[in-house]
Amino acid sequence: MLLKEVKELLNASVLTGEDHLERQTHSACGADLLSDVLVHVNNQSLLLTGLCNPQVMRTAEMLDIICVVMVRGKIPDENTLELAKERDICVLATNYTMFTASGILYSAGLRGGTGA
Amino acid sequence: MNDNIMTLKYCVSPEDFTRAGEASSDTKNKLKKMGVPPEVVRKVSIALYEGEINMVIHANGGEITVDITPDKIIMILKDIGPGIKDINKAMQAGYSTAPDAIRALGFGAGMGLPNMKKFSDEMDIQTIIDVGTTVTMIVNL
Numbered sequence: 001m002l003l004k005e006v007k008e009l010l011n012a013s014v015l016t017g018e019d020h021l022e023r024q025t026h027s028a029c030g031a032d033l034l035s036d037v038l039v040h041v042n043n044q045s046l047l048l049t050g051l052c053n054p055q056v057m058r059t060a061e062m063l064d065i066i067c068v069v070m071v072r073g074k075i076p077d078e079n080t081l082e083l084a085k086e087r088d089i090c091v092l093a094t095n096y097t098m099f100t101a102s103g104i105l106y107s108a109g110l111r112g113g114t115g116a
Numbered sequence: 117m118n119d120n121i122m123t124l125k126y127c128v129s130p131e132d133f134t135r136a137g138e139a140s141s142d143t144k145n146k147l148k149k150m151g152v153p154p155e156v157v158r159k160v161s162i163a164l165y166e167g168e169i170n171m172v173i174h175a176n177g178g179e180i181t182v183d184i185t186p187d188k189i190i191m192i193l194k195d196i197g198p199g200i201k202d203i204n205k206a207m208q209a210g211y212s213t214a215p216d217a218i219r220a221l222g223f224g225a226g227m228g229l230p231n232m233k234k235f236s237d238e239m240d241i242q243t244i245i246d247v248g249t250t251v252t253m254i255v256n257l
Binding site for chain 1: 133134136137140141144158161162165166169221222223224225226227228231234
């Protein structure tokens with residue numbers, strides 16, 4: 001699924017990485033526990049989370065996650081967004097809850113990766 | 117014995133949790149630039165990042181040395197923290213002694229050491245109470 005489709009489906013705003021919207025994600029995971037995210041590894045995946053500290057972007061970087069979707073209307077601080085920008089990570093923000101956002105993407109065909 | 121291609125050294129600061137991961141990030145970038153296979157880079161990145169986070173949470177920081185040889189990557193994480201009281205418990209998925217403030221940041225799920233073992237080909241822990249802990253992880257190329 002293209003990131004621009006994710007943006008449209010979730011009625012999301014782009015916080016950083018407007019130029020990455022043509023990139024494709026092959027799987028997704030949703031978690032507020034970064035330790036759990038680190039267990040499930042997938043290439044070119046997308047992370048839905050309500051956490052908005054810099055470690056979210058560090059975790060995304062380690063796992064080659066290309067897009068982080070902030071759920072429940074969360075907006076991370078400037079440092080966190082700057083880190084995402086430096087790491088070429090697209091950050092979207094949606095007002096949907098984790099459950100609803102995940103359901104919308106799942107219904108549209110996006111799936112969890114191995115073990116997720 | 118193998119000749120080292122490169123040795124990377126980092127000092128992990130205990131003061132700022134937001135900076136935790138800088139050593140892992142730098143190592144990842146250097147390995148990528150050297151043309152190390154992506155699957156190896158991924159394993160090293162995750163194992164090292166978990167270890168680095170652990171050093172910040174539990175051990176007031178420490179030193180990380182990454183030796184890159186022609187056939188393996190050796191990561192040595194050395195701290196002078198409190199030591200691990202019960203390694204068997206610490207290795208159990210879900211067991212955690214992390215404080216609430218750390219949990220609020222998304223860590224402390226008790227997956228750090230199990231994950232480090234999962235993503236490394238060999239792992240050794242030497243720990244002495246009130247002296248410190250040295251974790252050695254090897255990822256084969």
